[in-house]
Structure formats: C-alpha cells, structure tokens
Amino acid sequence: MNELQTDIVVVGAGASGIGASLAASENGGKVILLEKGDKFGGAGMFGAQGLFAAGSKLQKQNGIDYSPSDAYKEMLNYTHYRSNTRLTKAIINKSADTIDWLAKNGLQTELVNNTQEVHQEHPRVYHQYIDKFDGFQKLMNNFTNNGGQLLTKTVVESINYSADNSIKLIINQDGDSKQITCSKVIFSDGGYVGNQEMVDKYLTINSKDLYSMGERKATGDGIKMLTELGADNSGLGVFENHAASVVSKTDPKWHNNTIFSLTNLPFLWLNRRGERFVNEDIVYDFALWGNTTYTNGGYYYFVLDQPTIDYLKNNQLNWTDSFERTFKTLSHDPMTHAIGPFENIDSDLQEAIDQGAAVCGESIEDLAEKLNLDPTILEKNFEQYNHVVSEKTDSDFGKDSEFLKFNISKAPFYAIKAQSTTLGTIGGISVDDKLHALKTDGQVLPNLFVTGNNASGMYDTSYPTLEGISCAFAWNSGRIAGETAVNELKK
Ligand SMILES: Cc1cc2nc3c(=O)[nH]c(=O)nc-3n(C[C@H](O)[C@H](O)[C@H](O)COP(=O)(O)OP(=O)(O)OC[C@H]3O[C@@H](n4cnc5c(N)ncnc54)[C@H](O)[C@@H]3O)c2cc1C
Secondary structure, X not given: OXXXXXXXXXXXXXXXXXXXXXXXXXXXXOEEEEOOOOOOOHHHHHXXXXXXXXXXXXXXXXXXXXXXXXXXXXXXXXXXXXXXXXXXXXXXXXXXXXXXXXXXXXXXXXXXXXXXXXXXXXXXXXXXXXXXXXXXXXXXXXXXXXXXXXXXXXXXXXXEOOOOXXXXXXXXXXXXXXXXXXXXXXXXXXXXXXXXXXXXXXXXXXXXXXXXXXXXXXXXXXXXXXXXXXEOXXXXXXXXXXXXXXXXXOOOOOOOHHHHHHHOOOOEEEOOOOOOOOOHHHHHOHHHHHHHHHHOOOEEEEEEEHHHHHHHHHOOEOOOOOOHHHHHHHHOOXXXXXXXOOOOHHHHHHHHHHOOOEEEEOOHHHHHHHHOOOHHHHHHHHHHHHHXXXXXXXXXXXXXXXXXXXXXXXXXXXXXXXXXXXXXXXXXXXXXXXXXXXXXXXXXXXXXXXXXXXXXXXXXOOOOOOOOHHHHHHHHHHHHHHHHXXXXXXX
C-alpha cells in the first residue's frame, strides 16, 4: 500500500477546509487536503456569494460603525445565549482580518448593501466575492505554492486514532487505497445534508417536504468518525433553513420564473390546516421565512384568486421580489421594486398544477377537497383575511398594509405549495474556541479539529439573520483550526 506522511490532513476542500489548509500551510505546516469530489470548493464556492465581517477595513472606509462587540451582542441575543459564547467571540473577532487575508491570497470581496430587503437599515456586513471562481483558484494555488497537496476524488475510509500517537488514516483515492500517517486531522467535510438517513433522523418535519440546496457530497463522514471516537454530537439537528421553494413532484430541475417570483411575495399564506399563520412579509427575511416554514410543519400554501391572477397578468405590481436585491447586487444592476406583468400566468399556473406543485379549486369546497382540508376552516380564514384587507390593517399578524392589496373572493382559487428549504446542516460536533473536537465530558479530543458545517456551537436552533455568517463561520473556523494545529506542532 502506498504510504504518505504529513503533519496535518484536512478532510474536505470547501470554504472551511481551504481556509484551514491555507492557514496551516502558510504557517509552515505540511498539509494534505482531501476532497471527495473531482473539484474543490463545496457549497462555499458553488453556492455562496459572500461572507459576514464586523469591523473590516472595507466597513471602516465606508463609514460603517459596526464593531465585533456589536456583532457578538446581536448573535447572542438571537441565540438566547444558547450558543457557544467563546466560539462566537473568536469567530467574530477574526472576521475582519479574514477579509484582508482572503484578499491577500487572491479572493477579493466588496462591501455591498445587505442583500435582503429588511436588512437595509442594518449596518452593512455582507462582503460579496469578486470573481469568485478565479479567487478560489488563487487560494488553491497559494496553498500548493506553500507546499500543500490536494488529493481529489479521495475519501477517508478509516481512522486509527489514539490521543498520544500519530494518527493513521486509510484513504481511498479514486479506487486506490493509501495510508497517511499524520499528527493532526481537521474534519471540514461540510455536515450531513447529503446523507438521507441522517437527515431523516434529525429532521423534525417529513423529509419529503424538505428541499435541499446543500452540498450533496456532505454525507456526515467526519461527524460519524468523530462520534465513534467519543466526540460530542449533541448539536446535530440544526438545519440552515432558508426561504421556501415550490418544487415539482416529478422533475427536480423544474423551473418556472413566474411561479418562483410569486413565491417570493407576501400574498396570503395558509398552513397545513388551512389557517393563516404569519405576517407574510416575513418573505423579506430569508432565515425567518425559512424558520416559519419549517416550524409550521415544513410547508404552506400561497393562495391567489382569479381577480388577483387577472391583475397580475395585465399589470406591473410595485412590490419587491424578495430575491431581487440578491440578484441585482450580484449583477450590479439597479433595483426595480416591481414585478410583472406576468403575461403567461395562466399557462404557468397550469404548469405548476401539472408538476404537482399547485391545485386549482372551482370553489372553496373543491379547493379544500383537493388539499385535504376542512372547508369550514378554509372559508373562515378567507373571510378573516378579506376583512383584514378591507380594513387595510392586519390586526391578526401585523403585515404591512402595503401588502394588503388582494383579497380572496372569486373562484377559481389557486393554492401553490411552498416547501421548507435548507442550505445545509449547521449543527454537528462540539468544539472549543480553537475548533478542537470535544468529548461528551467537554474535554478536548487531542489532535482532532472540526470546522464549518461539521461543527456546532455557533447557532442555537436555526441560521441567524446576520448576512453571510455561515461562510464567515466556515472561513474563520477553518483558519483558526489550521493556525492552532500548526502552533501545537511547534510545541
Ligand atoms: C446555494 C447556497 C448558497 C449559499 N450562500 C451563502 C452565502 O451567500 N453566504 C454564506 O455565509 N453562506 C452561504 N451558504 C452556506 C455556505 O456555503 C456554507 O455554510 C459553507 O460552504 C460551509 O463550509 P464547509 O467547509 O463546512 O462546507 P462546504 O463548503 O460545503 O465544503 C465541504 C467539502 O467537503 C467535501 N467532502 C464531503 N465529504 C467528504 C469526505 N468524506 N472526504 C473528503 N471530502 C469530503 C465536499 O465535497 C465539499 O467540497 C450557501 C449555501 C448554499 C448551498
């Protein structure tokens, strides 16, 4: 068997694994970086567009007054102090320097307006990647220039670990078994959203109602290995809820612009019992929108009646598509704060019905039957919503009166199902503020580190509303783990 020797092995070449490898290699560590896929980057490159920082030079140059201590307080308020306070402080305190560090190594960012509509009054924190793919390639070039080695199509098959001796990993590189002897292992393989069995175990909704946009290759390999070695995995079960999606029952690649735009607007929403349950303008905060969808059973229906559809077919509506700012910020185009007219809305709705994503009822009773709901509940909720719209005041849930424009009065009625959506899993193995894996008694498992979506502690039950915080966690946790691993080698 081919035998390799190194100081540090990093498992997973996404945001946190690249962060760890680059940091360790530039500090003099000999590093082998293993990547399951044939390309590096993970969700950190193929999905994400930017990261959070507090107190960065870009923020200071732009007069943004938002310090690490402001961010710390905001995070801890959001998580009700149920998260790991030392870890949170460590990540936030490093976040500004990491923006410079990424830029120095080739991944430039620009400070943009926060990308979600409701965060416009919040100090700007989102550092958007410039020329992302080129930037990631430069990071990887710097890693290899530092002497680092990237092995793609490679996974760890087993780990022979004892706290006092060198660690032996049996790896499989595209069919070939090899052994690596090393001093430290950093597990950065991105959580477990790609592992259906684990997702089923930890999800509190029916997994059929979950739409995952996360990294499919993240199958919990590191979490499982660490658990077997006695690591504390009590943080498993936190999903990065993000918005809600209309999904075809038959075609995973189905895309319909009209339906997807309508999903991003605050029409009437009904839960799985047919009741209105929230101020629908929560659609302008992706994390909270995702959370309310998850908490209310994993899906809801948004409902339109025929006069609303006729209006949307013929008129532009001066509401903002909740994703507009995200896309316009990326393309550097001005906002329109308008949608429509949707000239093909009739055929688009029919397409949604054909895809099993929507139903049309010729009456309230017919709609209730097709949705398997109690017609009296549906009728009562339509009546109450119509009352709220006529009053122009949402005395039930406090939706902004700007969005009390359409009532539900005339059949046919269309109900489109929006499902819980996740960007990945964000709870895993417990860590300290240096990203060491911890045992169930809170003590360190020496020489083993955990980063990014594999680690728990930064979040409570859900993804916070601070824009870009999960990539900030990935890069900064990786960097801290890489630096710590090398420092420990020197001792
Ligand atoms: C569509 C989308 C958009 C997002 N947008 C943002 C955003 O704008 N801002 C933000 O802050 N966050 C965003 N996120 C979340 C962010 O991408 C993740 O939090 C971050 O990438 C996590 O980093 P990671 O290193 O833990 O995992 P990843 O970046 O996913 O990397 C994990 C890597 O490990 C590899 N791997 C898995 N198993 C193994 C194994 N056994 N052996 C070797 N390699 C393995 C995978 O192939 C992958 O390359 C987004 C996520 C998605 C899906």
